[in-house]
Amino acid sequence: MDPAFAAVHEVVLDRVAEDSTLPEPAKELVLAALEGSEELDAWLSGTHAVSSRRDSQPRTGARGVFLRSISVTGFRGVSSRATLHVEPGPGLTLVAGRNGSGKSSFAEAAELALTGGNARWNDKPAVWQKGWRNLHHTGQSSVELELVAEGAKPTHITWSWADDNLSTGEWSQHAHGEKRRPHPAAQWQEELVAYRPFLPYSELGKLINGRPSDLYDSLHRLLGLDSVRDAIKRLSERERTHRDHAKDVRCEREQLRDDCLALNDERAQECAVLLGEPDPDLTAVANLVLGDDSAVAQLAALRRITGLKLPSTQQVANAVEKLTVAIDKHSALSTAQAEAARNLAVLIRHSITHHKTTGDGPCPVCGHGTLNATWRRQAEHAADEHERHAKQLHDAQQDVTNALAAARELIQPVPEELQVEVAGVPTAEALHAWREWHALRTLPSGELSARLIEHHRALSDHIGKAQHAAISTLEQRNEIWQPLARRLSTWHDRAARLREQATRREQLTTALKWLTKTNADLRRERWEPFAEESQRVWRSLRQQSNVDLGDIKLAGGTVQRRVDLDVSIDGTRSEALSVMSQGELHALGLALFLPRATVDRSPFRFIVIDDPVQAMDPAKVDGLAHVLAATARTRQVVVFTHDARLTEAVRRLQLPATVWEVCRRERSQVEIRKIDDPADRYLADARALSETKGMPSGLCSELVANFCRAALEATSEKVFRARRLGNGDEHSAVESLLANAVKTHHKLTLAVLDDPSKDGELYARLRLAGPRAVDTVRACKQGAHRGHHGDLRTLINDTERLVRWLEKR
Numbered sequence: 001m002d003p004a005f006a007a008v009h010e011v012v013l014d015r016v017a018e019d020s021t022l023p024e025p026a027k028e029l030v031l032a033a034l035e036g037s038e039e040l041d042a043w044l045s046g047t048h049a050v051s052s053r054r055d056s057q058p059r060t061g062a063r064g065v066f067l068r069s070i071s072v073t074g075f076r077g078v079s080s081r082a083t084l085h086v087e088p089g090p091g092l093t094l095v096a097g098r099n100g101s102g103k104s105s106f107a108e109a110a111e112l113a114l115t116g117g118n119a120r121w122n123d124k125p126a127v128w129q130k131g132w133r134n135l136h137h138t139g140q141s142s143v144e145l146e147l148v149a150e151g152a153k154p155t156h157i158t159w160s161w162a163d164d165n166l167s168t169g170e171w172s173q174h175a176h177g178e179k180r181r182p183h184p185a186a187q188w189q190e191e192l193v194a195y196r197p198f199l200p201y202s203e204l205g206k207l208i209n210g211r212p213s214d215l216y217d218s219l220h221r222l223l224g225l226d227s228v229r230d231a232i233k234r235l236s237e238r239e240r241t242h243r244d245h246a247k248d249v250r251c252e253r254e255q256l257r258d259d260c261l262a263l264n265d266e267r268a269q270e271c272a273v274l275l276g277e278p279d280p281d282l283t284a285v286a287n288l289v290l291g292d293d294s295a296v297a298q299l300a301a302l303r304r305i306t307g308l309k310l311p312s313t314q315q316v317a318n319a320v321e322k323l324t325v326a327i328d329k330h331s332a333l334s335t336a337q338a339e340a341a342r343n344l345a346v347l348i349r350h351s352i353t354h355h356k357t358t359g360d361g362p363c364p365v366c367g368h369g370t371l372n373a374t375w376r377r378q379a380e381h382a383a384d385e386h387e388r389h390a391k392q393l394h395d396a397q398q399d400v401t402n403a404l405a406a407a408r409e410l411i412q413p414v415p416e417e418l419q420v421e422v423a424g425v426p427t428a429e430a431l432h433a434w435r436e437w438h439a440l441r442t443l444p445s446g447e448l449s450a451r452l453i454e455h456h457r458a459l460s461d462h463i464g465k466a467q468h469a470a471i472s473t474l475e476q477r478n479e480i481w482q483p484l485a486r487r488l489s490t491w492h493d494r495a496a497r498l499r500e501q502a503t504r505r506e507q508l509t510t511a512l513k514w515l516t517k518t519n520a521d522l523r524r525e526r527w528e529p530f531a532e533e534s535q536r537v538w539r540s541l542r543q544q545s546n547v548d549l550g551d552i553k554l555a556g557g558t559v560q561r562r563v564d565l566d567v568s569i570d571g572t573r574s575e576a577l578s579v580m581s582q583g584e585l586h587a588l589g590l591a592l593f594l595p596r597a598t599v600d601r602s603p604f605r606f607i608v609i610d611d612p613v614q615a616m617d618p619a620k621v622d623g624l625a626h627v628l629a630a631t632a633r634t635r636q637v638v639v640f641t642h643d644a645r646l647t648e649a650v651r652r653l654q655l656p657a658t659v660w661e662v663c664r665r666e667r668s669q670v671e672i673r674k675i676d677d678p679a680d681r682y683l684a685d686a687r688a689l690s691e692t693k694g695m696p697s698g699l700c701s702e703l704v705a706n707f708c709r710a711a712l713e714a715t716s717e718k719v720f721r722a723r724r725l726g727n728g729d730e731h732s733a734v735e736s737l738l739a740n741a742v743k744t745h746h747k748l749t750l751a752v753l754d755d756p757s758k759d760g761e762l763y764a765r766l767r768l769a770g771p772r773a774v775d776t777v778r779a780c781k782q783g784a785h786r787g788h789h790g791d792l793r794t795l796i797n798d799t800e801r802l803v804r805w806l807e808k809r
Contacts, residue, residue, distance in 0.1 A: 008224050008522070009034060015518055022514055029511035033231035040234050044504060064150030066636050067606045070106045070113075072670075074141030077102035079134045079668035084660065088148040090605070092632035092655070095640045096647050097662035100357070102670045106662070107610040107640045109143035111198040113157045114188065116171060118200075133164050135350050136364075136667040157183055193224050195602035199593045201611040216554060216561040223526040223554075228519045235512040242505040249498050252491050253280070259484060267481060271488060282496055289488045303486055304417040305425060305470040308463055311410040316456045319407040323449045326399040333396045342390035348383040352376060364667065404445045407452060411441045418466075425469040430462040527554055533595030540630070541587040541623040552592075583616040587624070594627070598635050606636035613643040618735050621645045622653065629655040644678075651677065652722050679718075679803050682711035683796060690792040698787050705783025708799040709744055712780060715803045716744075716751035723754065723809070744781055751806055769805040772798050 012034060016027045032043040066088035073081040077100065084106050086093050097103035112118050133141055142160035149155065153175040161169030174180040253275050260272035267288050274280045274288075311319075354364065355371045363369040418431040437459045440448055475482075531552040553564040590612055597607045613621055625646060631637050639646070650657045661675045675681050686707035689700055717738055724734045737756060741747045749759040752766065766773045776798040779788055788795055 008227055011522065012228065012515075012518065019514070023507070023510060025507045026511040026514060029235065029507055030231070030515050033234045033511070033515070034227060037234055040238065044238065065604050065606065066148045067110070067608075067638065068146040068148050068154055069144075070110045071142075071144040071146075072102075072105050072109045073143075074134045074137030074139070075109055075143050076105035076134065077664060077668060078105045078670045079136040080670075082670040082672060084662075084672055086636070086638055087658065088636065090632055090634055090636055092628055092650070092657040093636070093638045094647050094650065094657055094659045095638065095662060096644065096659060096675070097640075097642060097664075099642050101642070101662045101664045102668070103640050103642070103662040104610055105670075107198070107200065107608055107638075110145050110608055111200070113143045113145035113159050115192055115196075115198070116159070134668050135354065153177070191603050195597060195599065195604055197597050197602070197604040197607045199590070199597070199607070199609045199612070201614060203589070203593075213561040216556065216563050223523060223530075225519060225522055225526070228515065228522065232512065232515050232519060235508060235515060239505070239508040239512050242501060242508060245494075245501075246498055246505070249491070249495050253495070256484075256488060256491055259487075263480070263484060268484060280495070282492055282499070285488060285492050289485045289492065301417060301420055301422045302425070302470045302473055303489070304415075305422065305427070306467050308415060308417060308467065310460055310463060311456070313456070313460070316410060316453055319403070319410055320449050320452050323400070323403040323407050323445060326396070326403040327445055327449065330393075330396040330400050333393050337389075339393065341386040341393070345383045345386035345390060348379050348386065352379050352383065355379075358666075400445060404448065407448055408441050410452075411438055414438050422470070424473050425466050426462070427466055430459075430466040433459045433462040523554055527552075529599070530592070530595045534591040537591040537594055537627055538588065540627045541591060541620055542584075581617075582614075583620055586612065586614065586616060587620055590624070590627070594631055598631060605634075606638065607631070608638045608640075610640045611642065612639065613641050613646050617732060618645060619730070619732075622649050625649040625653055625655055629653075629657070632656075648718065648721070652718070652725070677718075678714040679711040682707045682714065683800055683803070686711070686792075686796050686799075690796065701783060701787040701789070701792060702785075704792050704795065705780055705788045708776075708795055709780040709784045711799055711803055712777065712806070713744055713747045715806045716747040719806055719809050720747075720750040720754070744777070748777065748806075751809060766802075769802055770798075773802050773805070776802055 012030065016022065016030055019027075022030075028043060029040070032040045067086050068088045069083050069085045071081060071083040072078040082102075084095065095103050095106065108118050140160055140162055142158055144156055144158045147155045147157065155173055155175050157171075157173045158180075159169050159171050171183040172180045173183040257272050257275035260268040260275065263269075271285060271288050274285055351371070355376055358371075360370070360372045363371055369375070414431065414434045418427050418434060421427060433455075437455050440451060440455055443451065534552060551564070551566040553566075554561075555564045556562050590609075593609075594607070597604070612624065616624065621643075628637050628639060629650070641647070647659055649655075650659070659675050661673055661681075663671045663673070665671060686704045689695070689704050689707070692700065720738065721734055724737075737750060738747075741750055741756065745759055745762060746756060748766070749756060749762050753759075753761060763774045763777075766777065776795065779790065779795055780799065782788075783795070
């Protein structure tokens, strides 16, 4: 694999090993920063060794993978098991369906089964992941992906779960004829990061909303360099901490020098001379401050003891009072009825949603009650009450948790100052009392509230005695010199630590500069081919847009991050986000996604795109159809859409594609069927209805007439659109005329006469189609409202003849 597109960790390992100019400690710092914050801090403290060894096991990631089927059971909009079959291999598959039909459930299921997550819910609270189960399904839920890889048996990857929490599910896989086993997630991890083959609509939306850095982040993720950027941030934070420490020490030295000069004391004057040097003699400073080396530790311990801090009596009392009140409130509210309120509220809300979707009718659970407006008002009131009780209990529990955390926050670890003997200071008693105080942190809320005040009082007494003894000892020192000497001693300790850490600071700076440059190189290497291909895709998608896209650059670094888009309108440069419409931004998102998902190095030979058409004008829909068809020459492209314009464009442009329609029946039963021309589908449905036994004749005749009318309208739109677009008319003008043609008569007028103002001449022209053509139109229009009283088969056949005549216009 080309190093520019290999796993980023491997790339950095290679470049670290190859760079002979990078010192060994800086190399280890780079690798530790890539591993994580804890590993970096451990290395800096000398307790962690970084290894540059590589995994000797051969990689067994996916190679040449195509989709074969997506199966869904009890997930999202699908109740009983439903399977979408797709032909493994290059080609374009459109999965159409109205909003709420369940089509997107298959796209989300494929992403969940392969990646273990879903981009739509990644930034949502955990509670969102508990609503994935279909309301009409009981028992085991699952999503299953069947994959076909080069040189391997078809493989099924399944995510199944039994309760409402998807995160507790089981992730498994099995090949045909083999036992099911846990799915090795690591096997796919690097490929999915570098070449993620899924593009949900939510990812397109991120290009529209948010700050410039959000756009940068969404594009930067395409490069798989987030781990490098995180490592740079870790190194930068540590390097900045060292730099700030050095600055503080320098500023404090300058202030101490001025204070020494102002003090009429020989020791202070001599110390001022020492502090005037850029690199003072710290040993000489210590001798002046403490008199001799043996006194350093003793005086430092005395000063630290005097600086010990305990929470005030009022703070402790307030914490105990808040904790006690929270416990009492929670106990009063914590009943079985209150704990069940949330689940009841969720159940009622689902029932209300069902009523909104299906309208008035019998209860789908018991079959006896009636769901109507009265029930809905009562149900909404009940849901509000249950949610209020559930929130009260949750808030009370949170109050207990917060109060307990606040009380424990007052209890600090045993200070080192008490763990050494200091002459003349009773540290042993204070140490014992503080240990008992610190042990309170492990107590539950009730015990802690009962014992906190008593232990605080005892500890305060012992600390007070120790501090009084320490202060008395220190006061024996010269009263004029002592305050300044104390400050000098504190500064001396900080300056000494800073000097010890100078080498670390240099190593951090070297590692940070090297990794920042390496990241810029990798970013440029990985982005350039994507940017060039994105420009090519944009030129296909832009169609009649006057926006031209030039260079695309990722600029900035950890803090200031932005995307520089070279955009011009009619040859004049402009800021991209201020001039692009939502449709153009969606097109830009596709232009950025497709090159990354279809590079030759990607093992995935399929891409799944959900709802890419939203906000696109008709011209761009045509461009999208061409781009998808071109991509499908070498990739398996599966597109989910509720917008009929994409399927219409594919048919009108005569692009090779397989079209499936997803329909959602009662109780979330999903039906998937292959469709061709919409008019043929409507006529086929009409014939099927006319032959259905047991259906009331009035209802059957009305539905058949509706399907026949729909076939005439769909054909009229198709004929008019093809004629006008073929003559070079603008998409927007054609779609505007179709949008204004709200009735069947108006749509037929456009198809037959090509002029909406000639609707009065329609019937005269329709007589050219046959003696029953006008009667057929009237029968379709009237029957759609009052039912057809003639022979249904005759109506269907006459409609089909009229459809064929229209298609020749």
